Amino acid sequence: MSDxxxxxxxxxxxxxxxxxxxxxxxxxxxxxSACVGGGEEDTxxxxxxxxxxxxxxxxDPKAPIEIVIFDGGLGTKYATDVDTPLxxxxxxxxxxxxxxxxxxxxxxxxxxxxxxxxxxxxNSGAKMMDFGAIVAAGQAQDLTELYAAPSFDIPxxxxxxxxxxxxxxxxxxxxxxxxxxxxxxxxxxxHNATLFEKNGWALPATWAExxxxxxxxxxxxxxxxxxxxxxAAYYMVRALLTSAGKIGTEQVLKDIDNLxxxxxxxxxxxxxxxxxxxxxxxYLDKSFLGLKHTEVQLQQNQDKVAFxxxxxxxxxxxxxxxxxxxxxxxxxxxxxxxxxxxxxxAMNAAAGEIYFASSKGKNPRGGMEYLRVMLSKEAATEFxxxxxxxxxxxxxxxxxxxxxxxxxxxxxxxxxxxxxxMGYLFDTWYKKLGDESLSAVNDLMFKxxxxxxxxDRMEAASQALxxxxxxxxxxxx
Amino acid sequence: MRHGKYPFIIxxxxxxxxLYATFVVAAYIQTFQxxxxxxxxxxxxxxxxxxxFVKLWNDDLFWKxxxxxxxxxxxxxxxxxxxxxxxxxxxxxxxxxxxxxxxGVWGSKFYRVIFFFPQLMALAIVAVIFGRVFASDKSGxxxxxxxxxxxxxLFLADERWALTCILVVLVWQxxxxxxxxxxxxxxxxxxxxxxxxxLDGATRVTLFFRITLPLLWGTxxxxxxxxxxxxxxxxxxxxxxxxxxxGPDGATSVLAMMIYRxxxxxxxxxxxxxxxxxxxxxxxxxxxxxxxxxxxxxV
Numbered sequence: 001m002s003d004x005x006x007x008x009x010x011x012x013x014x015x016x017x018x019x020x021x022x023x024x025x026x027x028x029x030x031x032x033s034a035c036v037g038g039g040e041e042d043t044x045x046x047x048x049x050x051x052x053x054x055x056x057x058x059x060d061p062k063a064p065i066e067i068v069i070f071d072g073g074l075g076t077k078y079a080t081d082v083d084t085p086l087x088x089x090x091x092x093x094x095x096x097x098x099x100x101x102x103x104x105x106x107x108x109x110x111x112x113x114x115x116x117x118x119x120x121x122x123n124s125g126a127k128m129m130d131f132g133a134i135v136a137a138g139q140a141q142d143l144t145e146l147y148a149a150p151s152f153d154i155p156x157x158x159x160x161x162x163x164x165x166x167x168x169x170x171x172x173x174x175x176x177x178x179x180x181x182x183x184x185x186x187x188x189x190x191h192n193a194t195l196f197e198k199n200g201w202a203l204p205a206t207w208a209e210x211x212x213x214x215x216x217x218x219x220x221x222x223x224x225x226x227x228x229x230x231x232a233a234y235y236m237v238r239a240l241l242t243s244a245g246k247i248g249t250e251q252v253l254k255d256i257d258n259l260x261x262x263x264x265x266x267x268x269x270x271x272x273x274x275x276x277x278x279x280x281x282x283y284l285d286k287s288f289l290g291l292k293h294t295e296v297q298l299q300q301n302q303d304k305v306a307f308x309x310x311x312x313x314x315x316x317x318x319x320x321x322x323x324x325x326x327x328x329x330x331x332x333x334x335x336x337x338x339x340x341x342x343x344x345x346a347m348n349a350a351a352g353e354i355y356f357a358s359s360k361g362k363n364p365r366g367g368m369e370y371l372r373v374m375l376s377k378e379a380a381t382e383f384x385x386x387x388x389x390x391x392x393x394x395x396x397x398x399x400x401x402x403x404x405x406x407x408x409x410x411x412x413x414x415x416x417x418x419x420x421x422m423g424y425l426f427d428t429w430y431k432k433l434g435d436e437s438l439s440a441v442n443d444l445m446f447k448x449x450x451x452x453x454x455x456d457r458m459e460a461a462s463q464a465l466x467x468x469x470x471x472x473x474x475x476x477x
Numbered sequence: 478m479r480h481g482k483y484p485f486i487i488x489x490x491x492x493x494x495x496l497y498a499t500f501v502v503a504a505y506i507q508t509f510q511x512x513x514x515x516x517x518x519x520x521x522x523x524x525x526x527x528x529x530f531v532k533l534w535n536d537d538l539f540w541k542x543x544x545x546x547x548x549x550x551x552x553x554x555x556x557x558x559x560x561x562x563x564x565x566x567x568x569x570x571x572x573x574x575x576x577x578x579x580x581g582v583w584g585s586k587f588y589r590v591i592f593f594f595p596q597l598m599a600l601a602i603v604a605v606i607f608g609r610v611f612a613s614d615k616s617g618x619x620x621x622x623x624x625x626x627x628x629x630x631l632f633l634a635d636e637r638w639a640l641t642c643i644l645v646v647l648v649w650q651x652x653x654x655x656x657x658x659x660x661x662x663x664x665x666x667x668x669x670x671x672x673x674x675x676l677d678g679a680t681r682v683t684l685f686f687r688i689t690l691p692l693l694w695g696t697x698x699x700x701x702x703x704x705x706x707x708x709x710x711x712x713x714x715x716x717x718x719x720x721x722x723x724g725p726d727g728a729t730s731v732l733a734m735m736i737y738r739x740x741x742x743x744x745x746x747x748x749x750x751x752x753x754x755x756x757x758x759x760x761x762x763x764x765x766x767x768x769x770x771x772x773x774x775x776v
Contacts, residue, residue: 105741112519130517130744137519229634230720290613290634290720432743439726446634446725468532470515470525470745 047363056149057369064095065366068108070124071100073317074183074353074387079122082382087373094366103127112139117358119367123179124353131179131354132429136472140178141357141364143168143371147177152376159375166422167392170351173474180371181351183383184390185311186330186409187238187423188347193329193404195303203331205344207275210334214283217306225279226305228296229289229446233438234427236276236445239309241424242333242348243272249341253424257476259466264459270451275336277449289446294318301326309333311352315405316388328405330412346419347412351392426462429474436461505757511750518746529751539752542723542730545640549647549708549731550763554701557648561655561700562693564592566685568656569663570671589660592653600650604717607646608633611718634720636728643714643729651707655700662696663689698771705763709756712737732756 047063049055065087069079084096099118101107105127111117112129117139123129134140147160147168154162164184171179196203199220204210214224227236245253248268255263263269285305288296297314299305301321308314315328322328335344355374357367373379380396383389388403390396390410402410413420427434437458444454465471512529516522533539568581568589582588595603610618611632620629633639670688679687690697712733716722723730723738732752739749 109518127741130742133517133519133744137517139519229725231722233721285614287614287629287631287634289725290611290631295612295614295616432745435721435738435742438721439724442721442724443726470528470747472517 045362046365048365053150057145057365057372059091059094059365059369060363061091062093063363063366064097065120065363065370066097066118066361067099067120067367067370068104068118068122069098069100070104070122070128071102072125073313074389076100078379078383078386082386083370083374083379086376086379087370090373091366091369096370105129112137112358112360115360117361119361119363120355120357120370122353122355128354130431131356132173132472132474134356135173135178139358139360141359141368143171143177143180143357143368146180146368146371149372152372153378154376159372162375162377162394164351164392164394167351170422170425171354171356175475178356180355180375181353182355182374182391183313183351183353183387184349184392185313185352186347186349186390186413187242187309187311188330188332188409188412189239189307190300190310190314190328190330190405191307192300192303193327193408194325195306196329204334206338207334207336211279211282214279214306218283222303223285223299223305224283225307225309226285226288226296226299227309227445228291228293229442230292232293232296233442234434235293235309235311236441237427237434237437238311238348238423239333240272240276240441240444241269243275243336244269245348245421245423246333246340246342246344246346247271247336250421250423253421254476256462257424257426257429257474259426259462259473261463261466262459264462265455270455271336273444273451273454274449277444277451277454280445281449284445286446289442297321312406312409313389315403319388328403329408330405332412332416342419342421345412345415345417346421347416348423349413349420350422425474425476430465430471432471433458433461433465508750508753508757511747512754514747514750516746517744518740519744522747525747529748532748533751533755538727538730538735539732541727542732542735545729545731546709546711546759548640549644549711550705552644553647553651553708554704556644557651557655557704558697558700560648560652561659562685562690562697564588564652564656565659565663566681566689569660570681570684570689589657592656594653595650596654598650600713601717603646603650604714607642607649607714608718611642633718633729634725636725639719639725639729643711643718646714646718647707647711651704655704658696658700659693662693666692694771698768701771702764702767705767706760709733709760709763732759 047060049058049060049063051058055061067079067084069076079100080098084098087096088094099107102125104121104123104125108118108121108123109129112134123131123134131140147158147163149159151157151159151162160168167181168177170181171177173179195201199216201213201216202209204213217224227233227239241253241256244266245268248266252263252266252268255266256269294317296305297308297310297318298321300308301318301323303326312330315322318328332345332347355371357364357371361367374383375393377393377396380391380393381400383391384397384400384402388406390406397406397410427437440454440457440461443457444450466473511522513524513526514522515525515528568585570581609616612618612620613631613634614629615621617629617632619632623630631638632642666689670692671684674684674688710733711731715729715731715734716737719725719729723734732755736749736752736756739745739752
C-alpha cells in the first residue's frame, strides 16, 4: 500500500476514535449542564403596590404576572376559564401570561436558576421539582401573609379560616407555609358499588372480615385486591402506612417523616406490613407487578379486580373507560388488629397538588394574589365541577352535584369525623426514600410477603438518609 | 484561488468548534466541577471534596448498575455483531455465485429494507411497542400467544429476565444498522477474491471466516466501539419499559438511569455529576481498550 492510502486510513481511524470519544458520555453528561446556572443574584425589581382593605397583599395593579400550570389529570381549564378571568376582573390592568406544560422541572427549573422565575407555579406530575430543595434555596414565597389576608369572596373571614384545618401546615417547611396544597384527596379501598351490591358483599371493618371477603371474591373468579407495580406502587405504600397509622395513631407516621431511629421497625409498621404482605401473597395477581396504573384500573372497570387502593382522583382519571354500571365507591382500610388506636372508620385524606408563588419572580405579590383568587369559594366550586376533585376550601362543594365516587368519599369523611388524618410527607420531602419504599413494597407484596425484611430495609434507607448531610432535613410536629 | 482560503476554513470550522466547546467541552468541565460539590440544583454550590465518590463507593445500587452496564457491554456487541455479520453475509454472499458474481439469498434486497426498519423508529416508540410485547399479563403479545397452562410469563416484572428483555430490544433495534454497515463493507471486497476462493473449492463457511471476516475487521472494530457506547447508555428503553424505571427492585438500573434520577428527582446534582465522571472515564477506557486490543495489521 502506498503512503497516501496509509495516511488516509489513519485519518479515518482518528476520526472514528474522535467520534467514539465524543459520543461517549455526551448523552448522560449533557443533561447535567442543562441545569447549571447562576441563581445567586437577587432579583431587585419586584412589583409592589400599596396595601389596603381592597388590596391586602399589596399587589401592584399594573404589574403583569406569569403563571405556569401542570397539564395533567386535572386539565388546565380551571386556570384558563375560571381563575384567570376572576383575577382579571379584580385586576383588569394586570396582564396574565399563561402557559401549561407536562414537564414542570424541564421548563421551570432552569428559569428558577437563571433568576427568571414565573410568579405562580403548579408543581406537579411525574417531573415535579423537588419542593424541599426549592424552599431550601429560598425560591418559594412565604405564604404566611396570604393565609392571614381576608378571603377573596367570603366576607369577614381570613383565607386560613375558609380552609380545611391543617392546609397551611401541609405546605409548611421548617414551620413556615410555602406551598398551597389545593386539591383534597381521600384515600381508601376503591371498588364498584354495583358489583358489591349485586353479590351482597358487605364492606369489611376488621381484617378477618377483609380476608373472608377476599376469599369469597376469589371464589367468584375475581382478583380480590390489586395495584399496579410498574408505576403505582406508591398507592400501596399509602395503604400500608395508613394501616400503620390506624394501628398506632398518626404519631407513627410523624416519626417516619422525622427520620426517627426505629420509626420503620416500630410494631405498628411491622404489624401493618405483615397483614398486607399476607394479602399480597394470597390475593394479588402476580402479573400486576409489570402493569401500569391505567392497565390495572381498566381491569377493575371490567370487574376483574375488586379492591384498588387509590385516591379520589381515580374516578376522574378513569371517566372515559368507566361503563355506566360501574359506580365508584370508597371504603376505609379495615382495622388490622382488635386494639387499633384509631377506629375502623378512620380515613387518610390529604391536600395535594402544590401551587406556589416564586419569591425570586418579578411579581411575587401578584403570584400570591392569584393563589388567593384560587382559594375563593367561586373558583374552588368551579374547580370541583371541572375536575371532579374536592378542594381545601370548606363548603365549596356544597350544592354541587357530585359524582358517585366523590359522594362516597364525602360520606366516608363525614363518618370518620375527627379521625381524618393527613398521613405522611417523607416521600415528597425525600424522593429517594420515597423511591426506596416503592421497591420495598413491591418486594413485600409480590414476592411472598417478608414483613421484617420490608421494615429493616426501610429503616436502613431512612437512617442512611438521616446521616446524609447533603440533604436538607424537614421536621414535622 | 488562494485568497479566501482561511475565511473559508474558519467559516466552516468556527461554528461547529464553538458549538462543541459550549455544549460538550464546557459541559464536561462543569460536570467535573460539580462532582466535587454538594448542590441541589437550586441556589449556591458547596464544595465537599471527594465525598460524592466515597458515597458512590458505598452505594449498592451503583455497583448493581455497574454490573448491569457490564452485562450489556459484554452481550450487546457480541450478539448484535454476530447477527449483523450473519445476516449481511446471507444478504451479500450467501446465495453462492452465478456467472462469476456472488449474490445474496433470494429476496435479499427486500430483507435489507426490512432489517433497516427498526433503525428508522424513534427509540421511545420502540420501547412502548416492546412494553406491549413483553406485558406481564395476557394482554401482552407473547403472553397472549402462549398457551394458558404456561401461565403468564412475567418478563420485565421478573428480576431474573428483565435485563435480558432490554438486551433483546437493544439488539433488535441495532442489528439492522450493522447489517447495512457490514453489507457496505462486504460490497467493497473485490469479487475476484471470492471468485478465486470459490474456484479453489471453498465452502461458504470458509469464505466467511477466511475472507469476509478479516477484510471487514476495521468495520467490526468500529461497530464494537459504537455498540459498547450504546451499552453504557440504554437509558431510554429502561426509563420507558421497566417496572419502577430501573426495577423491579433495581434489577435493570444502569448508570445513566442513576444519573437522571439523582439530577432531576433527588436534587443531588453533585452526586449525579460524580456518577457522570465515572461514566466518562469508563467509556473512555472502554473505547481506548477496544481499539488497542482489537488492533491488527492491515491486510
